[in-house]
Amino acid sequence: MDKSLIYSLILSILLVLAPHMEHLPLWVSIMCTALLAWRTLLNYRALPLPPRWLLLLITLVGVAVIGKSYHTLFGREVGVTLLMMLATLKLLELRSSRDAMAIIYLSCFIIITNFFYSQSIPTALLMLLSLIVIVASWLRIQAPNIRLRSQLRLASIMLIQSVPLMLVLFVLFPRVQGPLWGMPQDAYNSSGLSDEMSPGSLSKLSLSEAVAFRVTYATSAPARDQMYWRGPVLWQYDGRTWTRGTAGYQYAPQFTEASVPFEYSVVLEPHNKRWLYALDMPATLPANTRLNTDFQLLNNAPVNARMRYQMSSTLRYHANAEETPAQLQRGLQLPPRLNPRTLALAQMWRVQQSDPAELVKNALRYFNQEKFSYTLEPPLLGRDGVDEFLFDTRQGFCEHYASAFVYLMRAAGVPSRVVTGYQGGEFNAFGNYYIVRQSDAHAWAEVWIAGLGWVRVDPTAAIAPERVERNLASALKDNTALSFMARNPPAWLSKLRLNIDALSNSWNMWVLGYDPERQFALLTRLGMEDVSWQRMARNLMLGLAVILAVLAALMFRHLFKRDPDRVHAAWLRLCKRMTKVGLPRAAHEGALDYAQRVGSLRPALASELQDIAQRYVQLRYGVVPGDKQSVQAFIRSVARFKARKAR
Amino acid sequence: MGKPPHSDSPFPLPTHHFQTMSQPLHRVIQQTEQVIVGKPMQIRYALACLLARGHLLIEDLPGVGKTTLAHVLARSLGLQFQRIQFTSDLLPADILGVSVYQRDTADFKFHPGPIFAQMILADEVNRATPKAQSALLEAMEEQQVTIEGVTRALPVPFFVIATQNPSHQIGTFPLPESQLDRFLMRIQLGYPDAQAERGLLSGVDRRELVARLRPQMELSELLALQKRVQEVYVSEPLLDYVQAILKHTRESANYEHGLSPRAGLALLAAARAWALLDGRDAVIPEDVQAVLPGVASHRLQKTQDSQPSHDDTLARELITAVAIP
Numbered sequence: 001m002d003k004s005l006i007y008s009l010i011l012s013i014l015l016v017l018a019p020h021m022e023h024l025p026l027w028v029s030i031m032c033t034a035l036l037a038w039r040t041l042l043n044y045r046a047l048p049l050p051p052r053w054l055l056l057l058i059t060l061v062g063v064a065v066i067g068k069s070y071h072t073l074f075g076r077e078v079g080v081t082l083l084m085m086l087a088t089l090k091l092l093e094l095r096s097s098r099d100a101m102a103i104i105y106l107s108c109f110i111i112i113t114n115f116f117y118s119q120s121i122p123t124a125l126l127m128l129l130s131l132i133v134i135v136a137s138w139l140r141i142q143a144p145n146i147r148l149r150s151q152l153r154l155a156s157i158m159l160i161q162s163v164p165l166m167l168v169l170f171v172l173f174p175r176v177q178g179p180l181w182g183m184p185q186d187a188y189n190s191s192g193l194s195d196e197m198s199p200g201s202l203s204k205l206s207l208s209e210a211v212a213f214r215v216t217y218a219t220s221a222p223a224r225d226q227m228y229w230r231g232p233v234l235w236q237y238d239g240r241t242w243t244r245g246t247a248g249y250q251y252a253p254q255f256t257e258a259s260v261p262f263e264y265s266v267v268l269e270p271h272n273k274r275w276l277y278a279l280d281m282p283a284t285l286p287a288n289t290r291l292n293t294d295f296q297l298l299n300n301a302p303v304n305a306r307m308r309y310q311m312s313s314t315l316r317y318h319a320n321a322e323e324t325p326a327q328l329q330r331g332l333q334l335p336p337r338l339n340p341r342t343l344a345l346a347q348m349w350r351v352q353q354s355d356p357a358e359l360v361k362n363a364l365r366y367f368n369q370e371k372f373s374y375t376l377e378p379p380l381l382g383r384d385g386v387d388e389f390l391f392d393t394r395q396g397f398c399e400h401y402a403s404a405f406v407y408l409m410r411a412a413g414v415p416s417r418v419v420t421g422y423q424g425g426e427f428n429a430f431g432n433y434y435i436v437r438q439s440d441a442h443a444w445a446e447v448w449i450a451g452l453g454w455v456r457v458d459p460t461a462a463i464a465p466e467r468v469e470r471n472l473a474s475a476l477k478d479n480t481a482l483s484f485m486a487r488n489p490p491a492w493l494s495k496l497r498l499n500i501d502a503l504s505n506s507w508n509m510w511v512l513g514y515d516p517e518r519q520f521a522l523l524t525r526l527g528m529e530d531v532s533w534q535r536m537a538r539n540l541m542l543g544l545a546v547i548l549a550v551l552a553a554l555m556f557r558h559l560f561k562r563d564p565d566r567v568h569a570a571w572l573r574l575c576k577r578m579t580k581v582g583l584p585r586a587a588h589e590g591a592l593d594y595a596q597r598v599g600s601l602r603p604a605l606a607s608e609l610q611d612i613a614q615r616y617v618q619l620r621y622g623v624v625p626g627d628k629q630s631v632q633a634f635i636r637s638v639a640r641f642k643a644r645k646a647r
Numbered sequence: 648m649g650k651p652p653h654s655d656s657p658f659p660l661p662t663h664h665f666q667t668m669s670q671p672l673h674r675v676i677q678q679t680e681q682v683i684v685g686k687p688m689q690i691r692y693a694l695a696c697l698l699a700r701g702h703l704l705i706e707d708l709p710g711v712g713k714t715t716l717a718h719v720l721a722r723s724l725g726l727q728f729q730r731i732q733f734t735s736d737l738l739p740a741d742i743l744g745v746s747v748y749q750r751d752t753a754d755f756k757f758h759p760g761p762i763f764a765q766m767i768l769a770d771e772v773n774r775a776t777p778k779a780q781s782a783l784l785e786a787m788e789e790q791q792v793t794i795e796g797v798t799r800a801l802p803v804p805f806f807v808i809a810t811q812n813p814s815h816q817i818g819t820f821p822l823p824e825s826q827l828d829r830f831l832m833r834i835q836l837g838y839p840d841a842q843a844e845r846g847l848l849s850g851v852d853r854r855e856l857v858a859r860l861r862p863q864m865e866l867s868e869l870l871a872l873q874k875r876v877q878e879v880y881v882s883e884p885l886l887d888y889v890q891a892i893l894k895h896t897r898e899s900a901n902y903e904h905g906l907s908p909r910a911g912l913a914l915l916a917a918a919r920a921w922a923l924l925d926g927r928d929a930v931i932p933e934d935v936q937a938v939l940p941g942v943a944s945h946r947l948q949k950t951q952d953s954q955p956s957h958d959d960t961l962a963r964e965l966i967t968a969v970a971i972p
Contacts, residue, residue, distance in 0.1 A: 150898045568884070587970030590933040621931045623880040 002144045006043045006094065008137035009103050010036055013087055015130040016110045020084060023117060025069055028081055031062065032088045039091045055093055059086070080113045097141050104138045121507050132156055161551060168543040171523075174533035175516045192271035193420055193441055195232040198241040199385065202420070203376045203397040206472060208438035209483050211269055212422060213277060214505055216433040218263035222279070224424055225468045226315050228444065228456065229277040229436060231421035233294035239335045240385060242403060242418050247327070253295050255281055255319040255453065261312035267508055268307045274299050277421060277436075279313035280456060286311050293327070294417075295319060295454075308513055321453040323415075331415030331448060339387040339407065346411030356414045356449045363408050364462040367401065370394065374464035374475055376482070398467070401459040402443040415448040419456070424471060431502030439472055439486055567619045567631055570638040574612065577641075591616050612637055672872065672924070674863040675723045682719045682856050683712060685843030692834050692941050693720060693808070695920035698876045701831025701913070702787050702807040704772075704945070711836045713810040717768040718857050720808075724869055725862030727802070729764035731783075733775035735818065739782035743792050757794070762786055765802045769809040773819040783807070784826050804869060824948075831913050832941035872923070879919040880929040887972040888932050889914060892939075895969050896947060903948040910946045917942050932971045939966060 014036055021029045042049065062085050063073070070078045087106045094100060111127050111134075135155040139146060146154070192212060193205070213229075221227075236245030261283040268276060276289060276297040285291065286309035288300045299307070320327075334343075349362050371394055378395040381388045386407045389400050396404075402418050409416035423442035425434035444458040461468045467475035473487050480487075485497060510518075523531045528539070575585045575594075583601065585594045595613035599606030615634050672694070679690045693716060696703040705713045714730070721728035731742055744760030761767070762783070769783055786792045787807050791800045809830065812819060827833070839847060847853075889911055897905025906914075915930070917938035922930045940962035947961065 145900050147898050147900045565884075586967070588936075588967050590931060590936065590971060592931065593933055617931050618929075621880075621882045621885055622929045 002140065003043055003046075005100065005137065005140045005144065006091075007040070008133065008140055009091060009094070009100060010040055010043070012107045012130065012134045012137050013091060013103065015126075015133055016107045017084060017088070019114050019117075019123065019126060020080065020110075023077075024081055024084065025066075028066070028085060032084055035088045035092065042092075049094070050092055052093070055089060059089055062089075076116060080110070080116070083110050083113070100141050101138075104134055104141075107134045119512055121504055128159075132159060135159060164547045164551075165544060168540065168547060170514070171519075172536050172540040172543060174536045175514065175519050192269075192273070192438065193231050193422075195234070195273070196241055196243050197234055197399050197403070197418060197420055197443060199378070199381055199396075199400060199403075202399045202441050202443055203378070205441045206376065206397070206439045207483060209485055210438045211501070212271070212436045212438055212440070213266050213268040214433050214435055214501075215267075215425060216265050218265075220262075221427075221434065222262055222315055224470075225461070226279075227424055227434075228280045228419075228442075228458075229422040230280050230282075230296060230419060231275060231277055232419075233296055233446075234418040234420065235330050236333070237335055237403070237407070239338045239383070245330065247293055247330070251293060251324075253291055253293055253320055254322070255295070255317045256321070257283060257314040257317055259314050259316040261314045263310075263312040265308060265310040267505070267513070268303055268309070270304050270306055272302050272304055274302050276303070276307075276309060278311060279315070281313055281317045281319055283312045283314045306508055306512060308509070317453075319453040320448075321451060323448055323453070328415045328448060331417055332410050332413065334407065334410050339384045341384075341387045341391055342404070342407055343411050345390070346408050350412045356447060359409065359412050359414055360447055360457055363405055363412075364457070364459060367405075367459055367462045372396070372401075372463050373477065374460065374467065375478065376476060377478075398460045399443045401463060402445050405445045405457065405459040409445070409447055416457075417446050417454075419444050419446055423458075423468060426471070426498075428498045428502055428505075430499050431505050433502075433505065435498075435501055439482070442467075565620075567616065567634060570635045571616045571620075574638045574641060591620075608641060612641060669868075669872065671864040671868050675720075678723045678860060678863055679716075679719050682853060682860070683716050684846050685839045686712075686716075686836060689716070689834055689836055690720075691921075691924055692832055692938070695917055695924055695938065696832050696941075697724075697804070697806045698872055698923060699831060699916040699920035700804070700873055700876075701916065702809070702829065704827070704830040704833040705808060705810045705836060706813060706833055707810070707836045709812065711838060712853075713808075713836060714768060714770060715853050715857065716836070717766065717808045717810075719860065721766040722857060722860040723863050724766075725864060725866065726765040726804070726806070726869075728766050728768070729761040730768040730770060731761050732770045733772050733779065735774055735776060737775045737779040739779055742779065742782050743786070743794050746795055757797075757799075759799075762792060763799075763802060765804055765806065767805075767807045769807055771812060772809040773811045773821055775820065777820055780820065780822065780826065783809075784829050787829055804873065824946075827945045828907075828909065830945065831917055832938070833945040834941050876916075876920045876923050879922050879927075881915060881919070882929060884972060885930050885932065885935070888969075889918075889935060891972055892935070892965065892969050896943075896965065899968070901950060901964070903950055906943065906946055910943070913946075914938065914942045936966050 017029075017032055017036075024032075041047075063082065066078060066081055066085070067073045070081070072078060073082070083106070087103065087110060090099065090103050090106065094103070108131070111130050114123055114127055117123075132152065132155050135158055136151045139151050139154055139158075194201070232244060234242035234244055235247075236243045262279065264279070266277065276286075276299050278297045281295055282291060282297055285297065289297055289309070292298055297311075349359055353359050353362065373395050374397070375395045376397060378389075378397060378400060379393045381393070386404050389396055389404055390408075406416045406418050420441070420443045422436045422440045423444070424440050425436040427434055442460070444456060444460065446454045446456050448454050458468060464475040473479045473482055476482070485494070489497070520531050523536070528535070571591065578585060578598070583598050589597075591613040592610075595606075595610040598609055612634070615630070615637070619631060619634055676687075676690060676694065680687060683690060693703055697720070705716070707713060717730075718728065720726075731737075740760070742760050742762050744758050744763070746755040746757045748754075749756045767783075772780060772783065786801060787805075790805055791798055793799075811822070838844070892914070893906050893908075893911050896902050914935060918930045918934040921934040921938050922928070925934065927934075943965060944961055947965075949961065
């Protein structure tokens with residue numbers, strides 16, 4: 001077998017293997033790499049392949065160890081691992097071109113498994129590259145003598161030819177709801193918001209530049225300081241950590257809208273939790289979702305695949321203006337025997353004031369006028385955390401302020417709660433949408449005021465208004481802890497990042513997010529009535545047939561229109577007849593040379609054949625284009641020519 | 648040079664004549680064949696090169712008649728002849744000429760070098776340093792030389808036959824590939840066959856023979872022939888064939904690089920001259936095949952892993968690999 005073919009097969013397997021290394025067991029990666037290196041060495045030195053019993057032994061041992069380490073031989077992970085090992089081993093028993101074909105097919109199959117782990121654009125590009133190499137290797141089986149550049153060019157042309165087929169399959173193949181390989185363990189290791197909040201949890205999250213979700217507004221966007229994306233609402237405080245606690249019973253929340261709702265759609269990255277993010281307050285809900293008592297938008301199931309939903313929110317509202325006493329009671333609970341200084345301060349305010357709105361103002365004024373600072377790295381707090389924060393350290397991130405504020409309010413007798421979520425977002429002018437990152441994670445407070453309902457109060461805005469109006473980096477005095485991109489990237493770099501994000505957003509929406517609804521909408525817009533899977537399947541077959549027919553027609557065109565030139569056709573007919581009597585003309589043999597050669601072999605034919613060859617050469621290559629008569633005369637002579645005379 | 652690729656058609660070709668070959672040309676060939684025995688193809692290659700206004704590189708061992716061939720051609724065609732022996736200490740001025748101070752007229756007078764002749768024999772061109780080589784090669788390319796700021800035209804016709812010992816001999820500067828490209832053809836002479844050698848050994852001294860030769864052609868006739876070569880017709884199907892050859896060299900893994908478009912032009916020019924020598928006014932595929940060994944072998948390099956081969960087998964492989972469309 002051709003050496004360069006084997007090299008290209010090794011390269012194919014290597015390319016197929018490389019992206020899997022990350023999640024394969026280490027010893028499998030090492031073994032496969034070692035086997036590939038061994039095969040390369042054998043090929044380089046032109047040594048014989050290892051004996052079959054050795055390969056069998058390696059295979060059995062490999063399967064046994066894989067089975068032992070996964071405790072099973074079934075399932076996706078094991079399947080991929082086994083395929084990897086077997087494909088690599090197949091290279092070591094490469095004896096016929098059939099084996100080479102098996103490796104080609106196997107590689108094609110294995111690259112698809114990449115999508116189990118990542119569906120991003122770089123993954124797709126890497127797979128495309130692998131596919132070109134695989135197709136090029138396959139070409140080398142068919143045409144061993146081909147030059148490398150032509151080989152790659154041909155492979156690319158073949159892949160380009162398959163693009164129409166791919167598009168038809170993509171558009172028309174009936175979709176099912178959810179990803180095809182939707183399995184629970186597909187969920188990403190998310191680092192999003194949780195439903196707990198303790199000092200440091202949000203500031204840690206703020207260091208991450210990962211995208212939480214992307215938002216496209218239907219018409220105009222609200223002001224930035226109005227973009228509060230509601231997440232978990234926290235009631236219960238144990239002195240250190242805020243949790244949701246348990247509501248006595250669930251009832252539908254009520255609110256009255258006081259402004260025109262903003263319509264928008266959100267593409268949420270998977271975060272493995274049930275809640276969705278929505279602007280305060282959701283007016284219309286997406287399908288299969290509901291609002292809980294705290295106005296938090298909940299999905300039917302945890303979000304473990306990228307999810308797109310469309311909804312609207314009103315920014316001015318009266319939420320639960322009538323609240324049950326039980327809930328109000330929950331909004332006043334405090335852990336016992338903690339933070340005496342805070343309690344004293346609240347008591348003092350309480351004596352001076354009884355109006356909740358004034359109390360809120362008091363607290364905000366306190367934050368604003370005392371020497372509080374906004375920082376990512378606040379000092380650690382002890383048992384009486386709120387006391388230490390409010391009176392000693394006075395350095396904190398949004399969770400400290402939200403927590404201390406709610407504590408103060410509750411101590412002063414105003415029902416209140418902590419709301420976590422995201423605030424703000426970065427506008428991407430290239431895709432006309434907002435990117436909300438983990439670094440936009442935020443915590444604020446809500447207080448309940450009779451007649452107004454739950455009112456949002458963001459104590460952070462009192463200390464660092466830039467956080468709400470611009471972004472985190474501008475709000476922090478010392479932002480060195482933030483990632484480079486969040487701090488102060490050069491303009492071109494942030495432009496580039498937005499461009500890339502816009503690209504991957506369209507990829508998410510149109511390629512990965514091409515679900516049954518989108519398919520329905522697109523097909524309807526394309527003029528297909530009654531979109532059912534039977535009809536789609538029929539159109540799919542029809543489309544494939546049409547494309548194949550067109551491609552075939554383009555390729556066969558060469559064969560059919562071969563020579564419109566009648567002189568040349570007549571000459572070829574003559575050569576064919578001569579082939580039948582055992583005097584074939586070599587493809588590279590010129591007419592005169594041929595006539596001369598045949599003439600010396602069969603003198604009886606010499607003069608007639610040489611005359612025909614002379615006339616052929618003159619008609620085909622001569623200066624004067626052959627007139628009709630001489631062409632006709634030539635064709636007649638060819639017809640009269642009796643090849644049989646040669647016998 | 649071994650057998651030509653279409654060795655079934657011995658020279659002179661009896662049947663190929665659409666028009667009779669020009670008489671003077673015929674006489675030149677005849678006269679040359681009397682002195683250079685047993686090398687009909689090589690004589691025609693040299694003539695084709697001259698008629699196509701190209702230059703010829705002969706690569707062979709010393710003593711196989713390279714110099715004699717050049718001499719005979721010059722005499723038969725009636726061209727001024729100069730021989731430049733290339734040595735390692737040869738300077739560009741030795742080739743081009745030099746200005747010398749005249750005391751009586753008190754200015755410089757240019758003494759033209761040996762390059763100012765119609766036919767130059769650049770003997771053992773790979774013995775000289777690249778500097779000297781490039782002086783010659785630039786003159787060949789531009790048909791003029793610039794010395795001390797003055798551009799002087801070279802005579803017309805201007806034809807260079809360079810000879811070169813096979814480059815594995817010690818103390819040589821092999822011409823780089825880009826310089827080789829300036830020669831329209833590269834041929835080898837090879838040992839004569841037994842019969843021809845017998846005649847050579849027993850016959851009259853070649854130098855005497857050469858001295859006796861008479862010019863068979865007027866200068867104007869030669870120039871007219873050169874002009875006619877350019878008018879030889881090239882049809883579309885023939886261009887298809889030449890392109891198929893070029894494409895093959897570019898796509899096959901047998902060669903390091905494919906033939907360049909310039910090589911394609913050279914192939915056509917040589918094939919035109921060959922057609923004229925054959926007495927035709929249109930090029931046919933056989934002409935292309937005939938000149939291919941001379942035109943292609945020094946422009947193509949076999950890849951490392953394909954077997955090394957003789958110039959001629961390389962061309963034969965190429966010819967058999969490409970079907971005539």
